Amino acid sequence: MVAVDARTATKVVVQATINGEPVQFLAEPRQTLLECLRDVLSLTGTKEGCADGNCGACNVVMDGRLVNSCLVLGVEAAGASITTIEGIAPVGGLHPLQTAFLEQAALQCGICTPGFIVSASELLKRNARPTEDEIRFWLAGNLCRCTGYDKIVRAVLQAAEMIHPAA
Amino acid sequence: MTTTADRPATSSPTRVISINDGANIIVSHGDYAVIGTRPVRHDGVDKVTGRAVYGGDTRLNGLLFGKVLRSPHVHARIVSIDTSKARAVPGVHAIVTNADLPTAEDREVNLGEGGGNLKYMSDNVLASDLVLYKGHAIAAVAAINVHVAEAACALIEVEYEVLPAVHEIKAAIAEGAPLVHPSLTTKSLGKDTGVHSNITNHARLQIGDPDAAFARADVIAEGEFTTTMVHQGYIEPTNATAMWYADGKVTIWTSTQGSFAARDSTAQILGLPVSRVKAVPQEIGGGFGGKINVYLEPVAALLSRASGRPVKLIMTRAEVFQATGPAPGSYSKVKFGATKDGRLVAASAEIYMESGAYPGSDTGAAMRCLYSPYKIDDMRVDGYDVLTNRPKTAPYRAPGAPQAAFASEQVIDDLARKLGMDPVEFRLLNAAHEGTRLVNGPLHKKVGGIEVLEQTKAHAHYQSDLGTPSPGTKRGRGVAIGYWFNIGLPSSVAISVNADGSVTLVEGSTDIGGSRASIAMQAAEILGVRAEDVRPSVVDTDSIGYTGVTGGSRTTYATGLAAIEAARHVIAQMTARVAKVWSVSPDEVSHDHGAFRAGTRSMSFKDAAGHLDETGGPITGTASLDPQGHGGAFATVTCDVEIDVETGKTQVLKWTIVQDAGKAIHPSYVEGQFQGASAQGIGWALSEEYFMNSKGEMTNTSLLDYRLPTAFDVPMINTVIVEVPNPGHPFGVRGVGEASIVPPMAAVANAIRDAIGVRMHALPMNPGAILHALGTI
Ligand code: FES
Numbered sequence: 001m002v003a004v005d006a007r008t009a010t011k012v013v014v015q016a017t018i019n020g021e022p023v024q025f026l027a028e029p030r031q032t033l034l035e036c037l038r039d040v041l042s043l044t045g046t047k048e049g050c051a052d053g054n055c056g057a058c059n060v061v062m063d064g065r066l067v068n069s070c071l072v073l074g075v076e077a078a079g080a081s082i083t084t085i086e087g088i089a090p091v092g093g094l095h096p097l098q099t100a101f102l103e104q105a106a107l108q109c110g111i112c113t114p115g116f117i118v119s120a121s122e123l124l125k126r127n128a129r130p131t132e133d134e135i136r137f138w139l140a141g142n143l144c145r146c147t148g149y150d151k152i153v154r155a156v157l158q159a160a161e162m163i164h165p166a167a
Numbered sequence: 168m169t170t171t172a173d174r175p176a177t178s179s180p181t182r183v184i185s186i187n188d189g190a191n192i193i194v195s196h197g198d199y200a201v202i203g204t205r206p207v208r209h210d211g212v213d214k215v216t217g218r219a220v221y222g223g224d225t226r227l228n229g230l231l232f233g234k235v236l237r238s239p240h241v242h243a244r245i246v247s248i249d250t251s252k253a254r255a256v257p258g259v260h261a262i263v264t265n266a267d268l269p270t271a272e273d274r275e276v277n278l279g280e281g282g283g284n285l286k287y288m289s290d291n292v293l294a295s296d297l298v299l300y301k302g303h304a305i306a307a308v309a310a311i312n313v314h315v316a317e318a319a320c321a322l323i324e325v326e327y328e329v330l331p332a333v334h335e336i337k338a339a340i341a342e343g344a345p346l347v348h349p350s351l352t353t354k355s356l357g358k359d360t361g362v363h364s365n366i367t368n369h370a371r372l373q374i375g376d377p378d379a380a381f382a383r384a385d386v387i388a389e390g391e392f393t394t395t396m397v398h399q400g401y402i403e404p405t406n407a408t409a410m411w412y413a414d415g416k417v418t419i420w421t422s423t424q425g426s427f428a429a430r431d432s433t434a435q436i437l438g439l440p441v442s443r444v445k446a447v448p449q450e451i452g453g454g455f456g457g458k459i460n461v462y463l464e465p466v467a468a469l470l471s472r473a474s475g476r477p478v479k480l481i482m483t484r485a486e487v488f489q490a491t492g493p494a495p496g497s498y499s500k501v502k503f504g505a506t507k508d509g510r511l512v513a514a515s516a517e518i519y520m521e522s523g524a525y526p527g528s529d530t531g532a533a534m535r536c537l538y539s540p541y542k543i544d545d546m547r548v549d550g551y552d553v554l555t556n557r558p559k560t561a562p563y564r565a566p567g568a569p570q571a572a573f574a575s576e577q578v579i580d581d582l583a584r585k586l587g588m589d590p591v592e593f594r595l596l597n598a599a600h601e602g603t604r605l606v607n608g609p610l611h612k613k614v615g616g617i618e619v620l621e622q623t624k625a626h627a628h629y630q631s632d633l634g635t636p637s638p639g640t641k642r643g644r645g646v647a648i649g650y651w652f653n654i655g656l657p658s659s660v661a662i663s664v665n666a667d668g669s670v671t672l673v674e675g676s677t678d679i680g681g682s683r684a685s686i687a688m689q690a691a692e693i694l695g696v697r698a699e700d701v702r703p704s705v706v707d708t709d710s711i712g713y714t715g716v717t718g719g720s721r722t723t724y725a726t727g728l729a730a731i732e733a734a735r736h737v738i739a740q741m742t743a744r745v746a747k748v749w750s751v752s753p754d755e756v757s758h759d760h761g762a763f764r765a766g767t768r769s770m771s772f773k774d775a776a777g778h779l780d781e782t783g784g785p786i787t788g789t790a791s792l793d794p795q796g797h798g799g800a801f802a803t804v805t806c807d808v809e810i811d812v813e814t815g816k817t818q819v820l821k822w823t824i825v826q827d828a829g830k831a832i833h834p835s836y837v838e839g840q841f842q843g844a845s846a847q848g849i850g851w852a853l854s855e856e857y858f859m860n861s862k863g864e865m866t867n868t869s870l871l872d873y874r875l876p877t878a879f880d881v882p883m884i885n886t887v888i889v890e891v892p893n894p895g896h897p898f899g900v901r902g903v904g905e906a907s908i909v910p911p912m913a914a915v916a917n918a919i920r921d922a923i924g925v926r927m928h929a930l931p932m933n934p935g936a937i938l939h940a941l942g943t944i
């Protein structure tokens with residue numbers, strides 16, 4: 001058996017925790033985390049809208065920080081704990097944000113939806129009862145071209161209410 | 168790294184963002200069990216959990232990734248292309264150029280919904296001898312990954328002879344302008360003038376004698392307006408995956424508004440019969456008209472033929488901006504005349520719209536829509552298609568009508584001001600209605616312009632005062648109306664009954680914003696089952712009859728009609744089965760509200776479905792039709808703006824959109840169309856533009872610099888759904904996707920005029936433009 005030849009190998013083994021599960025994957029140093037998630041790990045729920053940090057479709061949570069995964073290298077994920085849209089819901093169920101997006105019709109084409117749900121889930125962790133303005137401010141890094149944001153804002157308000165019902 | 172996490176989640180914005188109540192009102196008609204309710208959409212769970220497969224998510228064994236080499240020049244002749252160095256890169260499997268395409272004939276081809284010139288279509292996919300805009304495709308590489316493909320692209324050597332170019336309409340129509348297509352001559356009023364110019368077509372629509380009628384007018388208002396090229400701005404980049412099989416058959420997986428249109432265009436460009444091409448529509452991440460034309464599909468197919476492997480191509484955002492079809496910029500002169508008592512008596516206009524690198528723009532639709540809200544006996548509009556060295560333009564939501572309305576609705580606003588009349592009253596006084604003659608000849612069918620204007624006037628927003636401006640700002644209110652005619656086109660649906668009383672519904676319309684639900688709900692209403700008892704699927708071109716594109720606001724109307732017909736076909740067959748069970752004649756069995764009846768006997772749809780096995784086996788109802796009864800729709804926007812006179816920034820404070828839906832099948836998705844178009848309109852009005860440098864190159868090719876509105880830029884959006892039923896549809900559906908983008912830019916301009924007293928003649932009305940208008944800079 002021949003060990004890896006470090007002179008010709010172009011890929012690095014990355015160990016990380018993704019959606020609560022320890023994983024190992026091979027990444028080229030130039031590949032973004034977004035590419036690794038989608039093309040290497042088949043986690044295609046995380047979307048690419050711009051690949052330069054301006055649309056939020058690729059947002060994931062990395063060690064408690066909301067990041068544009070297109071601006072993180074795959075190799076930077078080593079040792080990190082990452083949550084993607086696929087890890088937002090409990091097994092067999094939906095996250096309150098997902099339920100609220102469905103009930104409020106907060107998606108049309110849906111390409112932006114995973115990014116919005118991941119971003120909004122972080123907002124609700126930090127601010128249990130955000131106002132309309134706070135929601136708009138937090139979500140300004142996520143572009144949606146279909147909805148005009150109205151129903152997205154309502155969905156986040158509904159999810160906040162579902163998670164922490166008013167007394 | 169940009170992260171929202173770096174900002175505190177609780178920081179309070181320092182400005183008024185919204186003084187809207189965001190109320191959604193429906194002025195409804197009809198009483199239905201399913202229609203008008205708000206079920207969870209059928210494809211919703213897949214889309215909120217990340218499971219839905221969009222074009223870019225296509226995964227196939229042995230998949231290669233492609234990259235397209237694009238022109239760095241705005242206009243140039245290709246002298247030579249040398250791919251030898253690129254071919255030598257390890258991991259490269261195929262390289263193709265225009266030489267790999269069959270020689271395209273210079274002829275019009277029928278694509279089912281409007282034709283196209285085959286040579287232009289082919290040259291736009293891979294340039295032959297000339298590149299006509301920056302970003303024009305020249306060659307493409309397939310490799311083991313996109314990085315290798317990109318590196319190989321950089322090694323393709325192209326020698327260019329740079330040519331003089333024209334960058335915008337006024338330069339293109341000037342005497343002695345460089346010609347984009349030197350061989351083309353101007354057609355005017357149906358005749359070839361023999362004159363070589365960048366104007367490919369001049370058309371005129373006229374009713375009566377407007378020149379004489381202007382002499383009778385007491386008050387005249389007129390203006391000149393320009394709009395710049397803007398992009399549809401769908402968030403999912405253009406993509407295509409193709410496999411050219413060893414037997415010569417080709418399959419394409421793509422995000423498209425029309426799988427049959429994608430199949431037919433790809434087949435034409437590749438010189439194949441349509442029977443050899445199958446298009447598999449993947450979920451589509453927005454289109455707005457921009458995902459009808461093919462850009463990558465034929466290229467992916469060629470790369471697959473050359474490599475023997477499936478090949479996926481995805482554009483970068485910069486490629487999306489530079490190499491797909493944006494909406495045309497425009498230059499318009501509009502004039503209206505009215506009597507002292509406020510009656511419109513005359514109108515004339517000239518509209519120039521750019522078509523970009525190849526002939527054919529949205530001018531015809533702009534001309535048809537321009538005067539549609541009004542009753543005017545004498546009117547004329549001249550339209551000109553203008554070539555420029557920019558990407559070939561493509562439809563964008565009510566293509567052509569928003570640019571026209573930006574001009575006409577500002578002049579109407581000026582006329583109302585001159586007459587001292589309320590702008591909504593003035594529009595109501597002159598409103599078109601059933602029987603009013605349109606400038607293109609026919610009479611308006613039953614149409615809801617008056618109802619929409621009345622709801623606009625009565626709305627709490629219009630009745631409210633503007634409130635107190637923040638320090639250093641001025642507030643204003645504007646109103647505008649817009650029209651879109653909507654379209655029909657063919658659609659096919661098949662419905663099969665399951666033994667448990669549910670049905671599967673198979674359709675060819677790609678679902679871009681909830682149409683699975685609106686189609687399924689119409690079938691459910693006819694069948695008498697719940698919306699969730701219908702399982703709709705969008706299938707490939709081998710699996711359903713021909714279906715036109717999801718565009719023209721046609722899908723809920725036309726594919727809905729097909730679903731209604733297919734459901735009726737199911738009911739007819741089920742009635743015969745129930746008759747068998749009861750041993751009565753089928754004539755004695757009726758069906759309503761989900762139950763079959765004969766005398767005192769009754770059987771639910773579900774129970775009847777349980778009898779299929781013993782009464783003759785499975786039942787499928789089908790319908791393929793080409794409906795002609797589509798109905799046009801009006802929309803108004805009322806908006807309040809607050810302008811910071813020091814910075815020139817315009818904030819939209821309050822927004823109400825009123826539109827005639829005919830019938831809202833799923834009101835949430837109808838409201839969603841109004842709201843989405845409103846936000847797009849706010850972007851088009853205030854921030855979006857193709858910003859070109861002196862060389863004609865777009866300099867803002869990222870979503871940082873091309874500013875789509877964010878959640879923080881727009882308020883809650885009040886909607887009013889008006890339902891004036893379209894007689895051409897059993898439930899009255901008109902289609903809702905487009906009329907809503909027509910009035911926003913004019914409404915914002917009128918609000919700015921109201922706030923600062925200056926008429927805005929160009930888009931976008933960004934801070935620089937406002938300061939310029941104020942004389943500050
Ligand atoms: S794809 Fe990462 S921000 Fe757009």
Ligand code: FES
Binds near residue numbers: 110
């Ligand atoms: S739903 Fe289409 S981009 Fe947001």
